Amino acid sequence: MNLSLDDIQQKFRGCGLKSTPQRTAIYRALVHSTAHPTAEDLFAQVSPTYPMLSLNTVYYTLGVLRKAGLVQEVNIGHDRARFDANLSPHHHVICLGCRTILDVMDPRLNRLTSPSGLPKDFEITNYQVAFRGYCGPCRRSPLLMAT
Amino acid sequence: MNLSLDDIQQKFRGCGLKSTPQRTAIYRALVHSTAHPTAEDLFAQVSPTYPMLSLNTVYYTLGVLRKAGLVQEVNIGHDRARFDANLSPHHHVICLGCRTILDVMDPRLNRLTSPSGLPKDFEITNYQVAFRGYCGPCRRSPLLMAT
DNA sequence: TCTTGTTTAGGAATCATTCCTATGTAGCAA
DNA sequence: TTGCTACATAGGAATGATTCCTAAACAAGA
Numbered sequence: 001m002n003l004s005l006d007d008i009q010q011k012f013r014g015c016g017l018k019s020t021p022q023r024t025a026i027y028r029a030l031v032h033s034t035a036h037p038t039a040e041d042l043f044a045q046v047s048p049t050y051p052m053l054s055l056n057t058v059y060y061t062l063g064v065l066r067k068a069g070l071v072q073e074v075n076i077g078h079d080r081a082r083f084d085a086n087l088s089p090h091h092h093v094i095c096l097g098c099r100t101i102l103d104v105m106d107p108r109l110n111r112l113t114s115p116s117g118l119p120k121d122f123e124i125t126n127y128q129v130a131f132r133g134y135c136g137p138c139r140r141s142p143l144l145m146a147t
Numbered sequence: 148m149n150l151s152l153d154d155i156q157q158k159f160r161g162c163g164l165k166s167t168p169q170r171t172a173i174y175r176a177l178v179h180s181t182a183h184p185t186a187e188d189l190f191a192q193v194s195p196t197y198p199m200l201s202l203n204t205v206y207y208t209l210g211v212l213r214k215a216g217l218v219q220e221v222n223i224g225h226d227r228a229r230f231d232a233n234l235s236p237h238h239h240v241i242c243l244g245c246r247t248i249l250d251v252m253d254p255r256l257n258r259l260t261s262p263s264g265l266p267k268d269f270e271i272t273n274y275q276v277a278f279r280g281y282c283g284p285c286r287r288s289p290l291l292m293a294t
Numbered sequence: 295t296c297t298t299g300t301t302t303a304g305g306a307a308t309c310a311t312t313c314c315t316a317t318g319t320a321g322c323a324a
Numbered sequence: 325t326t327g328c329t330a331c332a333t334a335g336g337a338a339t340g341a342t343t344c345c346t347a348a349a350c351a352a353g354a
Contacts, residue, residue, distance in 0.1 A: 018300065018351055039341085054303040059342065061301090073224065078310085080341060081225045093265060096272075106262040112276065115253040118240060121283030125243075129259065129276050136268030165320055167332065186310085201334040206311065208332090225341085227310060 003031050015068040022050055026061045027070065027085065036074050036082040036092075036101040076101060076130075091129040097138025104131065150178050162215040169193070169200055173208045174217065174232065183221050183229040183239075183248040221248060223277075238276040244285025251278065 003011075008027055012019045025046045030037065037045070043058045062083055065071040074082045076094045082101065091104040109129050118124075150158075155174055159166045172193045177184065184192070190205045209230055212218040221229045223241045229248065238251040256276050265271075 020301065020351070022302070052303070056304075056343085057302055064301090075222045075225050077220070078222050078225050078228045091262065093262065093269065093271070095269070102265070102269075104262040104264065106264065109259070109262060112256070115238065115240065115251040115256060115276075115278060117251065117253065118249070119283060121286065122240065122242070122249075122280060123286060124240070124278045124280040126280075127276055127278040129262075129274055131262060131271045131274040133269060133271040133273075136266060139268065139270060165331065167320070169333070199334070203312090203335075204333055211332090 003028065011070065015070065017064065017068055022046070022053055022057055023061050023064075025049060026058055027065060030065075030071065030083055030085040034086070034103060036084050038080050038082050040080075042083070074101060089126075091131070093131040093133070095135040095138055096132055097134050097141075100135060104129075150175065158217065162217065164211065164215055169197055169204055170208050170211075172196060173205055174212060177212075177218065177230055177232040181233070181250060183231050185227050185229050187227075189230070223248060236273075238278070240278040240280070242282040242285055243279055244281050244288075247282060251276075 005024060005028070008024050008031075009019045012023070012027075017023070026042055029042050029045045033045075035041070039055065039058045039062060042062075043053065043055045046058070047053050062071060062081075065085075066073060066083075070085065070087070072084050072087070074084050074092060076082065076099060086103060088105070089110045091106070091109050093102040093104055094100070095102075112127060112129075114124050152171060152175070155171050155178075156166045159170070159174075164170070173189055176189050176192045180192075182188070186202065186205045186209060189209075190200065190202045193205075194200050209218060209228075212232075213220060213230075217232065217234070219231050219234070221231050221239060223229065223246060233250060235252070236257045238253070238256050240249040240251055241247070242249075259274060259276075261271050
């Protein structure tokens with residue numbers, strides 16, 4: 001994923017969003033990351049360039065981008081929100097030790113059918129599979145395995 | 148799911164847990180619910196019987212039960228933790244309007260294989276599918292659809 | 295350029311959850 | 325049955341992510 005500033009501005013306009021330096025920088029940082037950063041991660045990343053940036057603005061911006069459909073929230077536990085600008089259908093693998101989230105693009109997972117036993121009028125809009133487990137390094141340091 | 152008090156005490160003993168009235172009541176309330184209640188929900192449900200019960204105790208108890216493997220945490224968004232004593236493999240359907248969580252027992256979903264493209268030493272311990280959408284009542288009240 | 299509605303920054307408020315600590319009690323052993 | 329001890333409970337305070345509020349700054353259309 002490699003978006004130029006112009007691409008981003010066009011994307012914002014297409015969604016009826018004003019294009020501001022902060023907003024662009026936050027979105028850019030998110031697009032260029034595969035680490036599913038938290039609001040604070042993004043704040044730390046963009047702060048050096050915009051020292052006046054407020055964490056508040058990061059939250060506000062992420063909210064705006066989410067409502068515009070440019071960004072989605074990913075959850076592992078209820079502790080804090082993590083964000084993802086990868087909008088192609090994909091799933092996640094979560095390490096329960098270091099809480100890393102990896103993307104899984106396996107196309108077989110995109111062909112699940114609606115589950116049986118639902119109320120008839122329930123409309124599924126999307127689904128995601130979350131695989132949980134332990135990555136290599138975490139498996140080798142048993143201390144982290146305790147939950 | 149219908150567990151007697153004796154069943155619960157045996158279950159606790161089997162896990163090396165002390166059996167106290169509060170702990171039993173909290174676990175019992177959770178086992179008998181399919182609503183994936185929050186800590187506060189459980190507190191509200193058990194409180195009338197144990198007026199001295201502390202919300203603190205509910206959190207502590209849920210933590211103990213989780214570590215013992217009797218209870219799992221379910222997340223929809225990062226807002227608050229919701230709990231489930233249904234340990235048989237199952238998945239969830241989440242209404243984005245009213246935030247209701249329904250269980251999905253469709254056995255086809257329990258046969259997913261490990262996704263491709265993972266680091267070789269990553270060990271998957273379990274996975275869950277989360278279907279998201281809108282239930283009938285929420286589809287009919289468009290106000291709730293705005294996210 | 296001017297105007298207006300949106301965006302930003304900063305501080306305060308909220309709220310779920312955790313921490314701390316003194317008292318209570320389950321469960322074991324004598 | 326009784327006493328001991330480690331774990332459980334209750335209550336209050338602390339934490340920390342997120343939201344709310346407000347005034348000043350600014351993007352974008354007229």
